[in-house]
Amino acid sequence: MTSQFDRRQMLAGAAAAGLAGALESQSTAQAQTKSNIAVRIDRDLDAIDPAYRTGPWDGNVARTVFQRLVKQKPNSAELENDAAAEITQTSPTMIDFRLKPGQMFTDGYGEMTAEDVKFSFERIGLAPEPGRQAGPYKGDWVYLDRVETTGQYAGRIVLSKPRANLFNIAIGDVSGCIVSKKATMERGIGHNTKPVGSGPYQLVSMEKQKGGVLKRNAAFTGAKPFFDEIAVRFISDPKTTELALRSGELDFAVLPPSVAEPLRGVSGLSITEQPSIAYLWIGMNMEKAPLTDLRVRQAIRLGLDVDQMLLAAYNGKAPRLNTLLPPQILGHWKNAPVYKRNVAEAKKLLQEAGQTNLKLKLLILNQPVYQNMALVARALLQEIGVTLEVDAQEGGTYWSAGKGDTGKNLDLFLLRFNGKHDPNFIMQWFVPTQIGDWNWQRWSSPEFEKLFNDAAAELDQAKRVQEVVEAQKLMDKTSAFVWLTNEVNFLAHRSWLKPSAVPGWIDWQYDSFGAATS
Amino acid sequence: MQSDTARYVLSRLVTTILIIVGAMLLLFTLSTIVPGDPAVTLLGPQATPEYAKKFIEDMGLNEPVPIRLVKFFGAVLRGDLGIDVVSGRSVASMVGAAIPYTFILIFSAIGLAVLLGVPLGVFAATHRGSALDHALAFMSVSFIAVPSFVIAIFLLLIFSIWLDWLPVLGAGNENDLFDQFKRLILPTLSISAGWIGFIARLVRTSMLETLGENFIRTSRAYGLSERLVTYKYALKNACIPTIAILGMGIGRLMTGAVFVEIVFARPGLGRLIYGAVSSRNYPVVQGSVLVVVAIFVVVNLIVDLSYSAIDPRIRRGAQGAAK
Numbered sequence: 001m002t003s004q005f006d007r008r009q010m011l012a013g014a015a016a017a018g019l020a021g022a023l024e025s026q027s028t029a030q031a032q033t034k035s036n037i038a039v040r041i042d043r044d045l046d047a048i049d050p051a052y053r054t055g056p057w058d059g060n061v062a063r064t065v066f067q068r069l070v071k072q073k074p075n076s077a078e079l080e081n082d083a084a085a086e087i088t089q090t091s092p093t094m095i096d097f098r099l100k101p102g103q104m105f106t107d108g109y110g111e112m113t114a115e116d117v118k119f120s121f122e123r124i125g126l127a128p129e130p131g132r133q134a135g136p137y138k139g140d141w142v143y144l145d146r147v148e149t150t151g152q153y154a155g156r157i158v159l160s161k162p163r164a165n166l167f168n169i170a171i172g173d174v175s176g177c178i179v180s181k182k183a184t185m186e187r188g189i190g191h192n193t194k195p196v197g198s199g200p201y202q203l204v205s206m207e208k209q210k211g212g213v214l215k216r217n218a219a220f221t222g223a224k225p226f227f228d229e230i231a232v233r234f235i236s237d238p239k240t241t242e243l244a245l246r247s248g249e250l251d252f253a254v255l256p257p258s259v260a261e262p263l264r265g266v267s268g269l270s271i272t273e274q275p276s277i278a279y280l281w282i283g284m285n286m287e288k289a290p291l292t293d294l295r296v297r298q299a300i301r302l303g304l305d306v307d308q309m310l311l312a313a314y315n316g317k318a319p320r321l322n323t324l325l326p327p328q329i330l331g332h333w334k335n336a337p338v339y340k341r342n343v344a345e346a347k348k349l350l351q352e353a354g355q356t357n358l359k360l361k362l363l364i365l366n367q368p369v370y371q372n373m374a375l376v377a378r379a380l381l382q383e384i385g386v387t388l389e390v391d392a393q394e395g396g397t398y399w400s401a402g403k404g405d406t407g408k409n410l411d412l413f414l415l416r417f418n419g420k421h422d423p424n425f426i427m428q429w430f431v432p433t434q435i436g437d438w439n440w441q442r443w444s445s446p447e448f449e450k451l452f453n454d455a456a457a458e459l460d461q462a463k464r465v466q467e468v469v470e471a472q473k474l475m476d477k478t479s480a481f482v483w484l485t486n487e488v489n490f491l492a493h494r495s496w497l498k499p500s501a502v503p504g505w506i507d508w509q510y511d512s513f514g515a516a517t518s
Numbered sequence: 519m520q521s522d523t524a525r526y527v528l529s530r531l532v533t534t535i536l537i538i539v540g541a542m543l544l545l546f547t548l549s550t551i552v553p554g555d556p557a558v559t560l561l562g563p564q565a566t567p568e569y570a571k572k573f574i575e576d577m578g579l580n581e582p583v584p585i586r587l588v589k590f591f592g593a594v595l596r597g598d599l600g601i602d603v604v605s606g607r608s609v610a611s612m613v614g615a616a617i618p619y620t621f622i623l624i625f626s627a628i629g630l631a632v633l634l635g636v637p638l639g640v641f642a643a644t645h646r647g648s649a650l651d652h653a654l655a656f657m658s659v660s661f662i663a664v665p666s667f668v669i670a671i672f673l674l675l676i677f678s679i680w681l682d683w684l685p686v687l688g689a690g691n692e693n694d695l696f697d698q699f700k701r702l703i704l705p706t707l708s709i710s711a712g713w714i715g716f717i718a719r720l721v722r723t724s725m726l727e728t729l730g731e732n733f734i735r736t737s738r739a740y741g742l743s744e745r746l747v748t749y750k751y752a753l754k755n756a757c758i759p760t761i762a763i764l765g766m767g768i769g770r771l772m773t774g775a776v777f778v779e780i781v782f783a784r785p786g787l788g789r790l791i792y793g794a795v796s797s798r799n800y801p802v803v804q805g806s807v808l809v810v811v812a813i814f815v816v817v818n819l820i821v822d823l824s825y826s827a828i829d830p831r832i833r834r835g836a837q838g839a840a841k
Contacts, residue, residue: 044793046604054561054604136561136569189606208605208612209785209793210688233687235783236793239671244686244783247678396554396798403555437567 037497037513038231040241040253045212045234047192048203049184050177051124051135056418059174060508061232064214066177066197067222069097069117070167074500074512077421079172082222083112083198085153087171092162092459093145095171099153103198104219105180112178112198114155118147119181121157125170139428140175162457164464165422173420173507200225200511209234214510226514245269245492252493252513254505256369257314260490270495270516275319276487277326277419277504279426282362282377284480285410287442290355297479299349300360300412303384304377304482305341313372318485323472324426326486328503330461331423331468336476346384359387363401363413366392370414373484388412402440413440416487418506423468424456430475441480448474530822534815539591541811542804546587549800556798576603577800590804599805609805612790617809619689620786623778624771626706628764631713636753636760638714639721643756644748646726658715667777670708674781677704687783705782709774713767717760724756731755758825765821769814 046054050066053059063071067083081087087097103112125141145160159166170176183196193206200222201214211234216225233250235241238259244250246266255263264271284291284300291297310318319326323336350358362377364370371392378388393401402410417438419426429438431449436442451471458464475481489505500512556577557570574580578589593600599609638658642651661669677684690698728734729752737747776788787806794802 047606052604136566138566138569192605193607207785208607208615209789233783235687236789237780237783240674240686240781240783243674243679247682247686249685249687395796396552396556399558400553400555403558 034251034496035228036231037227037229037251037494038233038249039508039510039513040233040235040244040250041211042236042238042241042254043234044209045206045232048195048206048212049192050120050174050179051137052192053137053174056506056508060510061203061212061214062174062177062195062197063199063507063509064201064225064230064511065195065199065203066179067103067112067199068172068176068178069099070172070176072172072502072507072509074509075503077168077503079167083117083178090156093159095157095159095166096150097155097157098151100221101153103221105183105196105198106202106217106219107183107196109180109183109196112180113152114149116181117155117178118149119184120178121147121170121176123184124175137175140170140173144170162459164456164458165424168422169420169425201230225511230510230513232510242492251497252491252499255490255492257317257488257490258368260492261315263492268495270491270493272491272493272499273317274489274491274501274503274505275326275328276489276506277328277421277426278416278487278506279321279324279326279419280414280416280484280487281321282482282484283413283415283441285407285412285440285442286478286480287408288411290353290358291360291411291480293353293355294479295349295353296355296358299346299353299355299384300381300386301339301479301482302342302346302349303381303386305380306339306482306484308341308380309373309376310485312376313369314485314488317490318488321483321486323483324430324475324481325423325468325472326419329419329421329423329426331455331465331472333469333472336472339482341380343383350385356385357387358385359389360411361389361391363391363393363398363410365398365414365416366394370416374414402438404436407436407440407442410440414484415440419486419504420507421502421504423464424452427452427455427468427471441478443475443478443480445474445478527823530819534819537815538808538811542590542808543587545804545807546583546590549803550583552798554798556800573603579800594808599808600801602799602802604799609801612802613787613806613809616785616787616790616806619784620772620775620779620788622702623705623709623775623784623786624768626702627710627713627771627774628767630706630710631717632760632764634710635714635717636721636757638718639756640725640748640753642718642722643725643729651722654718658718661711661715662719664712665777666708666712666774667781669711670704670778670781673704673707689784689786701782701784705778705784708778708781709771712774713771717763720760720763721756724759725752728752728755761821761825765818768817772810772814 041057043055043057045058045061047058048062048065050062053062069082069084069087070079071082072078073080083099083103084097085100087095089095097117099112099114099117101111104110105112121141121144124135124137125144126146143159143161143163145158148156148158150156178198179191180196184191187194187196195203198220200217200220202217204213204215206212211232214230214232216228235244238256241250241253241255242259242263245253245263260271263269282304284297286292306320310316310320322338323333325332350356362374364374374390374392378390381388400406402413417429428434430441430443431439431452432444432446435444448471451467451474455464455467455471458467491499491505493499496516498514498516500509500514501507502509556579557573561570561573578586590600599613601608602612638654642654645651674686678686684704685701688701690701734747734752737751772788775786776792778784779786779789780792787810791803791806791810794806
């Protein structure tokens with residue numbers, strides 16, 4: 001692969017080596033071989049077609065079923081060639097690629113060609129034909145102008161504007177999966193459940209409420225996966241997951257800390273902690289009085305003790321986050337202020353703002369981790385004279401609470417978003433156009449938007465980092481964000497199993513799961 | 519006499535249809551009140567606004583409730599329960615795939631409850647005041663009081679983790695009946711435990727009442743054996759309230775099945791509805807709830823009819839009241 005992207009080298013250095021080593025060292029000396037494994041997903045599989053996937057649980061299966069031009073190396077964010085024999089950025093808006101010949105789609109759908117690549121990318125990224133609607137992941141391919149085919153295996157991706165995260169978010173991620181044009185057209189919506197790919201595994205069954213079964217694709221031309229079969233099992237209940245791990249019916253799962261901890265010391269099981277790139281914070285609605293007053297927001301930030309909240313929720317295992325971007329992400333603001341609790345200062349600010357006996361509501365998702373944090377927050381804010389009502393809602397109600405005009409009624413809210421290995425991906429929810437969608441703070445900052453747009457198009461990595469840090473400083477000035485944690489994932493797995501994921505531990509690389517070595 | 523029976527069956531059928539329509543009307547109304555945007559819940563933050571809008575349209579949620587209701591029933595009459603817009607699968611096929619698992623679970627639970635509950639109840643009634651009667655009463659009340667999902671967790675800990683006798687997850691391999699049977703044991707026990715106790719208490723009370731009636735005394739006076747009096751005449755009459763309770767119990771068993779299906783990660787109608795409600799997947803909710811309501815009222819219809827067949831006084835009573 002020829003490339004001129006320094007960011008990939010940087011990501012490789014920053015993220016991969018340490019994490020791969022960490023897993024290696026925690027595996028047991030007993031290397032065991034097994035041809036089948038069972039892994040847990042906590043949401044049911046819905047649509048494996050990359051254009052219509054419903055979340056990481058679908059996307060992680062899609063990664064094993066389809067090839068991409070480039071993909072992440074095992075346990076790394078560094079990219080390597082997958083379906084592409086060669087891929088080169090010839091100008092800020094043009095990327096030339098040449099496919100490896102002989103990459104066959106399953107179910108007799110023939111060899112992968114540049115036409116399949118063109119179809120796969122344009123169906124997600126381009127404005128749809130008249131009468132057709134844009135797909136859900138159009139944003140992943142923003143600035144895509146067209147894909148040209150210049151030969152049976154060769155083509156060119158043409159952008160309307162330069163884009164810094166094209167490889168990480170589009171080409172190398174699930175929206176960059178290459179589908180068979182013929183199979184997709186023939187199967188229609190059925191392609192969601194009976195996908196045709198050319199990747200290391202083939203999805204041989206997918207049933208509602210059960211999950212799916214991945215079988216090694218004998219025709220795959222890349223590195224042979226370690227396991228012949230992977231059962232992807234849908235188990236919603238964490239307790240059941242724990243029991244299934246104990247009984248040996250399950251080999252791998254990500255668990256909440258309270259469920260994972262008791263599994264330490266269980267013979268044959270390993271618990272590995274890995275920092276996540278999901279990010280949690282308490283946000284404040286800047287459009288609703290009295291939170292419109294900067295002093296009130298500052299007082300709340302000073303009234304909270306993030307460390308105490310994390311202790312209650314994660315038993316001190318989760319790292320504290322002081323800015324939007326976690327340390328693993330390009331543009332992390334290293335010198336972001338670490339706010340310490342200051343009751344006197346908080347009370348003074350509230351007094352200055354004329355707020356005595358302030359009553360606010362904190363919206364949370366009804367899960368124990370968030371409830372624990374909310375209870376601590378309530379006790380802490382009580383001391384500065386703020387009465388907090390905790391409003392715990394189930395998923396459906398919770399995720400709609402900040403939408404449209406309903407969002408105007410919010411006070412405080414505890415939010416958690418999944419991240420990806422790109423600063424612009426993580427920053428995108430805070431631009432003014434996201435008000436009424438995912439910018440629940442209802443923060444309207446043209447300066448932030450400009451920095452966001454500049455960083456998105458900036459190919460000079462140093463300049464991009466500077467823009468991203470400046471954007472985080474703007475967020476800090478609002479005092480509308482109390483950053484909590486980028487979480488920690490508790491991986492429970494057989495001691496002989498070595499899991500694999502893109503650092504951040506949301507995007508699993510099932511095809512790179514293997515045997516642990518001593 | 520025959521026309522009386524036909525009229526009774528017809529009136530029950532009409533009531534059944536009205537209940538189904540009423541339940542669906544209630545469901546549609548509730549779906550407009552319950553907060554939560556299905557596009558947001560199902561598609562997450564990455565979905566483009568255009569696609570989210572199309573998604574809502576595909577679900578038919580952009581239309582007023584009465585129109586949705588009419589369209590839904592029109593489709594149902596054509597045998598179409600709709601399409602799950604996320605996966606593109608037909609709701610009928612999803613419900614069809616889930617129903618057997620729930621049916622097997624519920625009916626094996628009922629079967630076990632009757633098989634153990636009735637003899638225990640008879641035994642307790644015929645040995646009234648004995649130590650065993652007291653022990654059975656204590657155990658029955660204990661099992662009735664504990665929710666099925668708590669029993670499920672304990673059963674898993676004992677039989678799957680400590681003893682390692684039975685598996686934890688799922689419904690088993692489709693081609694392996696023994697595997698399916700093994701995976702049915704603990705879920706069945708979880709649901710039926712409370713019902714065994716409940717039926718035992720019910721049968722005991724009914725038996726004691728029946729055993730004190732005149733016709734039993736007369737039977738004994740005619741010299742019939744105690745076994746015949748107890749098991750043929752007394753038990754038949756004592757079972758009438760049990761049959762009615764079992765009909766009503768189908769609904770409660772379905773509720774219990776939801777939790778048990780979640781705990782055992784077992785596919786089924788309860789888990790399908792729970793997942794669909796959580797994600798606001800309305801086509802799946804509507805289709806599957808319709809089927810559940812239909813099952814519930816049809817089972818109750820069957821119970822009513824069998825009830826009247828066992829005890830003709832009920833049919834006559836209903837007709838008398840109607841006149």
